[in-house]
Amino acid sequence: MKEFKVTPIRNGTVIDHINVGMALKVLKIIGVGGNVNSTVSVLMHVPSKKAGWKDIVKIEDRELDPKELDKIALISPNATINIIRDYNVAEKFVVEVPNIIKGIMKCANPGCITNQNEPVETEFVVESKKPITLRCVYCDRVTTEVADNVR
Numbered sequence: 228m229k230e231f232k233v234t235p236i237r238n239g240t241v242i243d244h245i246n247v248g249m250a251l252k253v254l255k256i257i258g259v260g261g262n263v264n265s266t267v268s269v270l271m272h273v274p275s276k277k278a279g280w281k282d283i284v285k286i287e288d289r290e291l292d293p294k295e296l297d298k299i300a301l302i303s304p305n306a307t308i309n310i311i312r313d314y315n316v317a318e319k320f321v322v323e324v325p326n327i328i329k330g331i332m333k334c335a336n337p338g339c340i341t342n343q344n345e346p347v348e349t350e351f352v353v354e355s356k357k358p359i360t361l362r363c364v365y366c367d368r369v370t371t372e373v374a375d376n377v378r
């Protein structure tokens with residue numbers, strides 16, 4: 228028998244295996260603030276069968292767009308996306324860090340042209356996916372601290 232710590236959802240998305248501590252960032256990425264009109268469950272610090280601890284976010288009647296998936300991959304490269312249809316997992320995939328990150332992150336270098344009110348979209352080359360290492364194509368600043376710069 229399946230055991231649930233929260234109400235099962237009929238249709239929607241379960242974002243599982245979120246790096247522990249990142250659930251609130253995931254909520255911000257997918258635009259869940261104070262006002263929602265569907266059920267959202269957030270589980271923090273859940274024991275993971277794989278190893279250690281994880282967070283989980285369950286959203287009813289929502290699927291995620293590619294930009295949201297890229298942002299989640301940046302803060303939580305092992306997150307799995309489960310599409311729920313009629314109470315069952317209809318699709319499951321692991322998020323994927325893209326090779327080029329465009330527009331979804333700000334550069335940590337205050338002197339970077341992308342931080343000067345110029346109409347320049349940020350762009351990073353992914354030098355390593357594990358651990359995640361990005362290089363700004365404009366100022367060459369290398370960063371591994373992505374969580375605070377995803378927007």
Ligand SMILES: Nc1ncnc2c1ncn2[C@@H]1O[C@H](COP(=O)(O)OP(=O)(O)OP(=O)(O)O)[C@@H](O)[C@H]1O
Nearest residue numbers: 234235236237241243283285307309311314315316
């Ligand atoms: N109807 C549902 N409502 C809410 N959550 C669900 C529903 N169905 C599945 N889930 C959740 O979705 C996630 C994936 O479900 P699944 O049955 O594939 O588990 P699993 O075999 O442990 O998957 P994985 O190998 O990815 O960890 C789990 O966290 C599960 O609790």
Ligand SMILES: [Mg+2]
Nearest residue numbers: 243275276277
């Ligand atoms: Mg599991």
Ligand SMILES: [Zn+2]
Nearest residue numbers: 334339363366
């Ligand atoms: Zn830069």
